[in-house]
Amino acid sequence: MSTPSNSSSVFPLTDEPLKNLIQGPGDVEWRYEMRRECQEIIPGLLLGPFQASKSLEVLNSLGVTHILCIRDKKEAFSVKPRFPEHFEYLVLDVEDNEDQNVIRLFPQAHNFITESLDRKGTVLVHCNGGISLSPAFVVMFVMRRCQLSWEDALHLVQNRRYCISPNGGFLTQIKEYESIYKASVAVAGFPxxxxxxxxxxxxxxxxxxxxxxxxxxxxxxxxxxxxx
Missing domain, CATH: 1.20.5 (Single alpha-helices involved in coiled-coils or other helix-helix interfaces)
Structure with a gap:
């Protein structure tokens, strides 16, 4: 598990820097047990399973300041903030199925992650397994943050956490979100x-x-x- 670089990056990138950003580090050999750890997606943004949020020592070593806990409502009794006195938390209760509207919940996640990065903090985003639910939110975040297509955003996240696999419903919404964020960027840039x-x-x-x-x-x- 690498220590986050937490550098201040300027987006959108172009050409070679963008290509390198999407491809990620080429010298990482993925091992099965790494799915129980968290990985840095972009500077200051970590993605992983609930397991990665249970060790105060590990969280401190990674410089984590914020934790976004995205959980299925049925998991609330076990997937919950462990160290509220040490970190700033946001908990989103959702349903981990293809019918769940993640686009509607995304603005809360986006604002929370953005606040952490703007304050030079490090935010860990996790669900239970870090495979489908939390990756969907992270893919949408890097899509907007880096102004990428949905394919490039998905590849960027997959090239750092190889085990992610958003379900079909989440993947459809990830595709739909590309036009939503591009429209908001266009409106924001209008005189x-x-x-x-x-x-x-x-x-x-x-x-x-x-x-x-x-x-x-x-x-x-x-x-x-x-x-x-």
Missing amino acids: QGQMQRVVSRRKRDDDDDEEEIRCVHFWKLSPVLCVP
Whole structure:
């Protein structure tokens, strides 16, 4: 288990740096027992199973400051914060099945992880096994953080934690999230003054449409209203 570099990276990257980021370290030999450990996905962001959150000594050695615990509701009695006096926690109760809407819950996770990274902290994201549920959230996070396609984001995470395998429902939502985050980036990059003019013009157009509808409605009624 490597110590997080916790460096400040600027995204999005391009060309060779981006390719290297996605491919990850090429000298790592994956071993089966590594699925019980956590791995660094990008600087300051760790992904792993619940097992990785149970040792205070290990967490301190990794410099962990925040822990995002994503658990199935049925696991709440066992998968829970172990050291609330040492770390800042966010717990998300979900259902680990293909029908669970992870996109709806993602903003909470995104804000929590972003806050940790902005404060130069290190955040561990885990579910029970670190195979499907928590990786889905991490893939969406690095997709947005690094401004990647869903395929590149998935490969980036898989190239560091080889055992991840989001279920079919989560994978579908990961694909859908690409267009969602790209739309938000486009809106954020739109000049505010120009955006206000567009909104104002759209409002005038809508008002004109409503007035036209009212006029048509009135003229349709007028013959009836004029009957003596």
